[in-house]
Amino acid sequence: MKMSNVHERTIAAPIARVGALLDTLASADDKFWPHENWPRVKFTLPLQVGVTGGHGTGPYTVSSYTPGQHIRFEFGGGRQGFHEFTLQEVDGTTCLLRHATKGKLTFNSARRWYFLIRPLHNALIEDLFDKVESQVAKVVHPQVWSSRVQKLRQVRGLSPVKNEIPPRS
Secondary structure (H helix, E strand, O other): OOOEEEEEEOOOOOHHHHHHHHHHHHOOOOOOOOOOOOOOOOOOOOOOOOOOOOOOOOOOOEEEOOOOEEEEEEEOOOOOOOOEHHHHEOOEEEEEHHHHHHHOHHHHHHHHHHHHOOOOOOOHHHHHHHHHHHHHHHOOOOOOOOHHHHHHHHHHHHHHHOOOOOOOO
């Protein structure tokens, strides 16, 4: 069974500003990943093609990386597919941040994805968009976790209460 999940947000900031945040992923000063509320992304080496790591959901490997513009991660551990972040310039003051996940799922993994993982994945990506946007522009509609996401987080041993993203400096 094929699975596709896409999130996009137009951000009122030049692509270079948002791209600089993307390039901090998994670093000691990670300004991209919403580690305030979710497990950190960890790699075996600094962000580069070929590095392996993840954020607690199974391993993935950076298969392509264009600094400031694009990162693609290929799933490992018997999973087929990828997820990626892409930045596209809309105009000189606006860019589009996109996250796409595509994969091939077995029946059991599809059930797990749709009922248990997808709600958490969607919340994580929207938190990431909020974090990125809050550092370069005003977040118009910050995400509020649904009761389902709160319950799923609690079952996984994560806090059901959302920490606020630190204000931009």
